[in-house]
Amino acid sequence: MIAFDHVVKRYPNGREALAGVSFRIAAGEMVFLTGRSGAGKSTVLKLIALIERPTRGTVLVAGKNLGALPSRRIPAYRRSIGVVFQDHRLLMDRPVFDNVALPLIVAGSPLKETDKRVRAALDQVGLLGKERMLPLELSAGEQQRVGIARAVVSKPTLLICDEPTGNLDRDLAVEVMRLLKRFQNVGVTVVVATHDIHLVQEHESGQRTIVLDDGRIQGGAGEEPLPSIVASR
Amino acid sequence: MSIAVYGTRHAQAFLGSLGRLARSPFATFLTVLVIGLALALPLALQLLVTNASRATGGFTSAVDVSVYFKQNVALAEVQQRAANARAQPGVAEVTVISADDALKEFQKYSGFGAALQALEQNPLPNALRVRPAADAMSPSDLARLERYLAAWPEVDTVQVDSQWVERLNAILDVLKRVLLVAAVLLGAGVLAVVGNTVRLEIQNRRAEIEVVKLVGGSNAFVRRPFLYTGVIYGVTGALVAWGVMAIALGVLEGSVANLAKLYGSQYALAGPAAEEVLWLFAGGAVLGWLGAWISATRHLRRIEPRA
Structure with a gap:
């Protein structure tokens, strides 16, 4: 599903965020990316979401070489993945329904289909009935669940999450992690970047953890046999 | 994407643009007023040329x-x-x-x-x-x-005695050229006003644009509501220009008729013809669209999602 091969990422200011990183993530796997702040976790996610391109090396996602993907094909690629952020990135002046529907609107989904899928996504994250509320009327945990619903509404095969529990208390964080695990259980590949090592330890059963430090892999890169959890969706 | 879905998405983009303009009525009013006045000036010159041609038409046919x-x-x-x-x-x-x-x-x-x-x-x-x-x-x-x-x-x-006819035709020709130059300059002014307004709106909605791009919105998708905004500005500006001209003609009509009467003429000021009104609205819409397209294309390219 995802393969990083000797990936180097150097930013215009000269900082080298990744120094020859190689790892593999199989389809349907749930992987934690962990490490200290500045270790390179977010850069890995940026490369997967095609927010950045590698300076050197190869990033393959579902067989696509992202470094060589033409700019005009980036929107279509992004429509095939789901992204969850620590700060939710919700449109605060739009109701929950519109926020969750956004990827479907962008993809040109018919209105009836959009309505059906938004309600299904909200049901999955336990927010059905709150579709007319504005994000500001929701708790932090609920806002994060809206962000997750938006990420999964178009049924992506890959879900990447950048510090999805960073702003949440312990109970809400556990709730969000259970939710992500449920998506993995139906075959979605889930990559979670977090610096919360305790959270990782609580949920790493059956999951793999890739540890990054100063732009280098410190463990879990996939030398060990990959779990075969590729379920059909 | 089916035609029905495509049409629905366009309708949503249009209504969204209309709603955003309605939510800031004062700023919208000022922008539309500036565009309206810029469009009214070439229209006024066009009417001047038309009326001058009509007024002197009797003389030129009397050579x-x-x-x-x-x-x-x-x-x-x-x-x-x-x-x-x-x-x-x-x-x-x-x-x-x-x-x-x-x-x-x-x-x-x-x-x-x-x-x-x-x-x-x-x-x-x-x-x-x-x-x-x-x-x-x-x-x-x-x-x-x-x-x-x-x-x-x-x-x-x-x-x-054709010399004075030549002079009159030369004056009308100069007026037509002034009209052309004014139309080009003021058209560029409309482009600049719409372009700058759209630029500011893009800046204000930067976070939203980033999110839309992050979930797979193409530049064309993100640009669409801004193009509708430009067209709405252009068309409403044309409406203002038309209104301004109607008021100006109403104010001048009586005085011109009195003046003509003193010369024994039944001459009356002519308003814009249907074709000229059509051109005004089409011109407003095209200038609004073009100004928005240039600005949106230029500025949206620079906005990419941040993680």
Whole structure:
């Protein structure tokens, strides 16, 4: 599903965020990316979401070489993945329904289909009935669940999450992690970047953890046999 | 994507743009007013040219060529020449003015009636008044007609007073060119106003644009509501320009009619024709769209999602 091969990422200011990183993530796997702040976790996610391109090396996602993907094909690629952020990135002046529907609107989904899928996504994250509320009327945990619903509404095969529990208390964080695990259980590949090592330890059963430090892999890169959890969706 | 879905998404983008403009009425009003005034100026010049052409149309169609025959040329010969002249292309009307009729007219209008009666014989020659056709009034057409008439051996003098027609046409030509220059400059002004307004809106909605791009929105998708915003600005600006012109015409109408009356004319100011109004709205829409497209294309390219 995802393969990083000797990936180097150097930013215009000269900082080298990744120094020859190689790892593999199989389809349907749930992987934690962990490490200290500045270790390179977010850069890995940026490369997967095609927010950045590698300076050197190869990033393959579902067989696509992202470094060589033409700019005009980036929107279509992004429509095939789901992204969850620590700060939710919700449109605060739009109701929950519109926020969750956004990827479907962008993809040109018919209105009836959009309505059906938004309600299904909200049901999955336990927010059905709150579709007319504005994000500001929701708790932090609920806002994060809206962000997750938006990420999964178009049924992506890959879900990447950048510090999805960073702003949440312990109970809400556990709730969000259970939710992500449920998506993995139906075959979605889930990559979670977090610096919360305790959270990782609580949920790493059956999951793999890739540890990054100063732009280098410190463990879990996939030398060990990959779990075969590729379920059909 | 089906046509119905495509149409629905466009309708949503249009209504969204309309809603956003309605939510900031004062700023929208100021922008529309500036665009309206910029569009009103070329329209006003166009109306000036149209009305000037109409007002002077009577004069230009009254350009006559006077043909004075030699004293010994009989009226019968003059009438024969009149028939020749009528057969010429570009001649609308030929009137024979006999020497006797000319003398009577001169006595009536010159104020020298008594003095003229003292003359032993009529000093005035027989003459023709040749009126060119409306489509044969150009200086070259008039010169050609003059050459034809002057070539007759019976003719003493041919008089064409076309200089003032040339001056009038030159003034109208200058006005048309001023109109063109003003239209181009003010059109560029409309592009700049719409472009700058769209730029500011893009800056204000930067976070939203980043999110839309992050979930797979293409530049074309993100640009769409801004294009509708530009078209709405252009069309409402044209509406304002039309309104401004209607008010200005209403204010001037009475005064112009009074002035014309003093000159014995029934002349009345003409408003924009349906075709001109159509051009105004089409021009407003195209300028609004183009200004928004240039600005949105330029600025949206620079906005990419951040993680």
